[in-house]
Amino acid sequence: MTNSSTTINTPIALTSSSSVFSKVAQRFKMLLITRKSLVVGVSIIATITILCFFAPMLAPYNPLQPVGTPFSPPFHSFLFGSDSIGRDELSRVLAGMKSSWFSALEVIASGVIIGGSVGLIAGSSRGFLDNLLMRITDAFLSLPGPILAIAVVAALGPSLTHTLIAVSVVWWPFYARIVRGEINAQMSRPHVEAARLSGAGRTRLMIFHLLPGAIPAIVVTASLDVGNLILTLAGLSFLGLGAPAPAPELGAMAARNLPYLLQDWWTSVMPAIGIFILAFLSNVCGDLIRAGLEEL
Amino acid sequence: MNRLRFIAKRLLAAAVIVIFLIAAMFLLEHMSKLDPAHAYLGAGASSQAVAAERIKLGLNRPILVQFVDYLGHVLTGNFGISYRTRNPVFSDIKEYLPNTIELAVFSLILAVLLGLLLGLASTLKIRGFRLIQFILISGASTPVFLLAYLGILIFYAKLHILPASGMTSYQSYPTGPTGMLLVDSLLHLDFGLFFNSLQYIILPGLSLAIVPALSIGRVLRGSLLTTMRQDFIRTARSKGLNESRVFLRHALRNSIGPALSMIGLQAGLLLASDVVVEQIFSWPGVGYYIAQSIPVGDFPAISGVTIFFGIFYVLINTLVDIGQQLADPRIRT
Numbered sequence: 001m002t003n004s005s006t007t008i009n010t011p012i013a014l015t016s017s018s019s020v021f022s023k024v025a026q027r028f029k030m031l032l033i034t035r036k037s038l039v040v041g042v043s044i045i046a047t048i049t050i051l052c053f054f055a056p057m058l059a060p061y062n063p064l065q066p067v068g069t070p071f072s073p074p075f076h077s078f079l080f081g082s083d084s085i086g087r088d089e090l091s092r093v094l095a096g097m098k099s100s101w102f103s104a105l106e107v108i109a110s111g112v113i114i115g116g117s118v119g120l121i122a123g124s125s126r127g128f129l130d131n132l133l134m135r136i137t138d139a140f141l142s143l144p145g146p147i148l149a150i151a152v153v154a155a156l157g158p159s160l161t162h163t164l165i166a167v168s169v170v171w172w173p174f175y176a177r178i179v180r181g182e183i184n185a186q187m188s189r190p191h192v193e194a195a196r197l198s199g200a201g202r203t204r205l206m207i208f209h210l211l212p213g214a215i216p217a218i219v220v221t222a223s224l225d226v227g228n229l230i231l232t233l234a235g236l237s238f239l240g241l242g243a244p245a246p247a248p249e250l251g252a253m254a255a256r257n258l259p260y261l262l263q264d265w266w267t268s269v270m271p272a273i274g275i276f277i278l279a280f281l282s283n284v285c286g287d288l289i290r291a292g293l294e295e296l
Numbered sequence: 297m298n299r300l301r302f303i304a305k306r307l308l309a310a311a312v313i314v315i316f317l318i319a320a321m322f323l324l325e326h327m328s329k330l331d332p333a334h335a336y337l338g339a340g341a342s343s344q345a346v347a348a349e350r351i352k353l354g355l356n357r358p359i360l361v362q363f364v365d366y367l368g369h370v371l372t373g374n375f376g377i378s379y380r381t382r383n384p385v386f387s388d389i390k391e392y393l394p395n396t397i398e399l400a401v402f403s404l405i406l407a408v409l410l411g412l413l414l415g416l417a418s419t420l421k422i423r424g425f426r427l428i429q430f431i432l433i434s435g436a437s438t439p440v441f442l443l444a445y446l447g448i449l450i451f452y453a454k455l456h457i458l459p460a461s462g463m464t465s466y467q468s469y470p471t472g473p474t475g476m477l478l479v480d481s482l483l484h485l486d487f488g489l490f491f492n493s494l495q496y497i498i499l500p501g502l503s504l505a506i507v508p509a510l511s512i513g514r515v516l517r518g519s520l521l522t523t524m525r526q527d528f529i530r531t532a533r534s535k536g537l538n539e540s541r542v543f544l545r546h547a548l549r550n551s552i553g554p555a556l557s558m559i560g561l562q563a564g565l566l567l568a569s570d571v572v573v574e575q576i577f578s579w580p581g582v583g584y585y586i587a588q589s590i591p592v593g594d595f596p597a598i599s600g601v602t603i604f605f606g607i608f609y610v611l612i613n614t615l616v617d618i619g620q621q622l623a624d625p626r627i628r629t
Contacts, residue, residue, distance in 0.1 A: 138309075139316045144609040146568035148320070150586070151602040154595055155324035227437050234439050235572050240591050254441050258576065261445060262453050269449075272442035279437035287433070 038292025041223065041285040048281055052101040059091035063248045071264045081266040083257065089266060093274040096250035099243075101278055103164055104229045108222050110168040115175025116218060122176070123183025124206050134180065137173040145170035146232055153241040160243040163236055171229070178221050182214035189213075216293045224286035227279040234275045250275045303618055310614045315367070317606045321599040322366050326359070328595055335379045335593075375600035380592050385600035389582055393604075394475030395463065396581030399504065400570060402478075402497055406505035407566075408559065411512025415555070418513065419520045420543075432517075435510040440569040444503040444576045451499060461578045464493040500577040504569055508562040515558040519551035526550075553620070560616035567605050 032039050051058075060079075061067045066086035074081040080089035122133040145167075152166035186192055187210070195209045236242065237251025245256075250271040257268035325332075333349035334341065341349075350356055354365065369376070375385035418428045452460035459465065463477055466489055474480055478497065481489040523529065524547055532542045567583075574583035582601055589597040 139313050142310075142313050142610055142613055143317055143606050144564040144567050146565070147571075147602050147605045147609075148317075150571070150590070151321065151324055151598055154590060154593060154598045155328040157328075157593070158590075231437070231439050232568070235441075235568055238439075238441055238572055239575070239587055251439070251441075254439075254445075255575075261448060265445075265449055269442070269445055272439055272445060275439045276434075276437055276442055279439070280434055283433055283437045 035292040037288040041288030041292060044281060044285045044288075045223070045226075048101065048278070049105070052098045055094040055098040059088075059094045061088035061091045063087065063091040063095040064246050071260070071267070073264070074266050074270075080270045081264070083253075083267045084260060084264075089270050092248040092253060093250065093270055095248040096253060096271060097274050097278055099160070099248070100230055100233060100250055100275065103160070103233050104226050104278075104282075106164055107167050107171055107229055107233070108226060111171040111175045111225075112218060112222055114168070115172035115177075116179050116214075118172070118176040119179025119181075120183055120206055120211060120214070123180040124187065124202065124210055130180075133176070137176045137180075140170060140173035141177065143170075146235065149232075149236060150239065150241060153236065158241050158244070160247075160249075163233070163241050166241075167229070167233060167236070174225075175218065175221065178217055179214050182217045183210050186210050186213045220286075220290045220293055223282070223289040226282035227286060230275060230279045230282065299622065302621055306614050306617055310610045313610050314603075314607055317603060317610075318367055318370050319363070321370075321603060322363050325595055325599060332596075336377070370603060375603070376596035378589070378594055378597040378600075380589055380594040380597065385596050388585060388597065389600060389604055392580060392582045392585045395477075395579060396570065396574070396583060398476040398478055399497065399500060399574070399579060399581060400566060403501040403504035404508070404559070404563075404566065406501055407508040407512060407562070410505060410509035411516060411555065414509065414513030415516030415520060416548075418517045419524070432510050432514055435506055436514070438507070440503060440507060440572050441576060443506055444499070444573055447499045447503055448576075458499050459496050460499060463496050463579065464489065465496075466492060500573050500579055503576075504566060504573050507569065508559075508566055511562060512555050512558050516551065516555040519554045520547060523547045523551040557616060557620065560613050563612050564609050567609065 056063075064087070067088050068077055068082050068086050070082060070084055070086040072078055072082040072086075074089075078088050078090060080093060083089055083092065118133050118137065122130045122137075148170050149163070149166040152169060153162050156162040156166065192205065192209050195205055200209065233242075234251035234254075237249045238255045240252065240255065242249045242252050245252075253271035254268045254275075257264075257271075260267050261269075331346070331350075332353055333346045333355060336353075337345055337349055354362060357365075373386050375389070377383070378385050378388055381388055414428060414432065418432065447458075448460045451458040473483065477493045478490060481487070481493060529542060529546055532546045533539075537545075570581070571583035571587050573579065574581045575587040578584065582604065586598055586601040589601075
C-alpha cells in the first residue's frame with residue numbers, strides 16, 4: 001500500500017513547477033468551459049469577500065466620528081447622507097456590510113464543520129450512535145431556530161460574539177441532516193465497499209471515501225444559505241442582539257433610526273439596503289453555484 | 297392501526313421535543329449572568345435581602361430539584377414573573393397572544409394567496425415572467441424591516457391611505473370572546489371598527505406575508521414544472537382537454553404538496569419576522585412583548601415566549617406531518 005503510493009507520488013514530485021501551473025490552468029480552463037455558472041458564482045462571492053474585507057479603507061470617513069451636519073440628505077455633501085449626530089452614512093453602511101458578511105461566513109463555516117462532522121459520524125455508523133445523533137439533530141430542527149437564538153443571546157448577554165455563538169448553535173443541525181443523507185447514500189456504493197475490503201479503517205473511509213461525495217451537496221446548501229443567514233443575523237441585530245451602540249451594524253442602525261424614518265428616511269433605509277445588496281448577491285450566487293454543480 | 301401508531305409516535309416525539317426545549321430554557325436561565333433574586337429586588341438591595349430572596353425563590357436547592365420544579369411550573373402554565381412588567385409572564389402572554397394570532401393568520405392567508413398567484417404566473421410563461429422571477433429572488437433577499445419601512449414611507453407618509461402604528465384608531469371597543477379585534481368586531485356587528493382595524497392590519501400583514509409568499513411561489517413553481525413533464529399531463533392533453541383544465545385539475549392538484557410543507561416550514565421564519573414587524577408597527581402582540589423584554593434582559597419573559605412559540609411551532613409541524621401522512625400514505629417517514 002505505502003509502496004505503491006510512493007511510486008505514484010514520485011513523478012508528480014519531480015515535475016517542474018511550471019508544468020504544475022499549466023496543469024492547474026488547464027483544469028481551470030476546463031472548469032470555465034464545462035461549469036461556467038459555478039465559476040461565475042464563486043468569483044462573485046470571492047469578490048464580495050475581498051471588497052468587504054477592504055470596505056473600511058474604501059469608506060470616505062471614519063464610521064464612528066461625526067464629520068458633518070446631522071441629517072444631511074443623500075447626494076448633497078455625503079453620498080448616503082448623514083445620521084442623527086452627523087456621521088457619514090455611507091462609511092457606516094460599508095463597515096456594517098463587512099461585519100454582516102463575515103458574521104454570515106463564520107456561522108456558515110461553523111455550521112459546515114459541526115454539522116458536517118455530526119452528519120459524517122452518524123451516516124457512517126449505523127445503529128445506536130446514528131440514532132442518538134440524529135434524534136438530537138431532529139430535536140433542534142423541530143424548534144424555531146431564530147427564536148431559540150434570541151433566548152440564547154438574552155441569557156449570555158447581548159454582544160456580536162454571543163449572537164454568532166447562538167446562531168451557530170441553532171444552525172448546524174440543517175447541515176448534519178444533509179450530510180448524513182449524502183453519506184448514507186454513499187455507504188452502499190461499490191467504491192466504499194471496495195475501500196473497506198482493501199482494508200481501509202473507519203477514519204480513512206470517512207475522510208477519503210465518504211466525505212468527497214458529500215462535498216457538492218454541502219457547497220450547494222451553504223451557498224444557498226448565506227442570504228438567509230444574512231437576513232436572520234440582521235433581524236437579531238435589529239432587535240438589539242448584536243454589538244452595542246456605536247458599532248456600525250446594519251440591523252441595529254435600521255432599528256435605532258426608526259424614530260427618524262418619516263423625516264429623514266435615509267438614516268434607516270440605507271442600512272437596510274446594504275443588507276438587501278449582500279443578501280441579493282449571495283442568493284444569485286447560490287443559484288448560479290447550484291446550477292453549475294447540477295449541470296453535469 | 298398503523299396510522300394510529302404513526303400518530304402516537306409523532307405526538308410522543310413532539311412531547312419529548314417540548315421537554316427538551318424547557319430543559320434548554322432552564323439551563324440558559326442558570327447560565328445567565330443576571331441573578332433572578334437581584335433582578336426582582338433591584339440594584340440597591342442589601343446582600344441579606346438578596347440571600348433571603350434566593351431562599352424564597354428556591355435557588356439554593358440542588359439543580360435537579362430546581363429543574364423538576366421548573367418543569368412542573370411550566371407545564372402547569374407558570375412561567376415565572378416578568379422582571380419588567382412584574383406580572384406573571386403567562387398572563388402577559390395571554391393578553392398579547394390574540395393580537396399575534398390575528399396578525400399571523402392574516403399574513404399567512406395573504407402569503408398563501410400571493411404565493412399561489414406568483415407560482416402560477418411564473419409557470420404559465422405569461423409575458424413578463426422573467427420580471428416575476430426577478431421579483432421572486434429579490435423579494436427573498438429583502439430584510440423584513442426594509443419591506444415595512446418602504447410600506448410606511450409609500451402608503452403612510454406619501455399617499456396617506458394606510459395607518460402605520462397600532463391596531464385601531466378607536467378609543468374604546470368591545471372586548472369580545474376571542475380577543476382578536478377583527479373577529480370580535482364582526483361578532484359584535486361593528487363594521488366601522490372592522491374596517492378601521494382592517495386598515496391597520498394591512499401594512500404589518502403585508503410586510504410579514506411577502507417573504508413567505510415568495511418562497512411558497514418558488515416551491516410551487518418548481519414542483520409545477522416537474523409535474524408538467526409527467527406522462528399523465530401528456531395523456532390529459534392528448535385526451536383533448538383544454539390547457540387551463542389540464543393545468544388546474546391535473547397539474548396543480550399534484551404539485552401542491554411541497555408548497556404545503558413549505559408553509560409549515562415558513563411558520564418558523566414567520567415567528568422571527570413577526571417580532572421585528574410588531575416592534576416596528578407597535579402592534580401589541582407577543583412579538584412586541586419579547587422585543588420590549590430584550591433590551592432590559594427580562595429572561596423570564598423571553599424564555600416564556602420562546603417556550604410558547606416553540607410549542608406552537610412543534611404543534612404545527614406535527615400536524616403538517618400527520619396531515620401529509622393521512623393524505624398520501626406513500627410518504628414514509
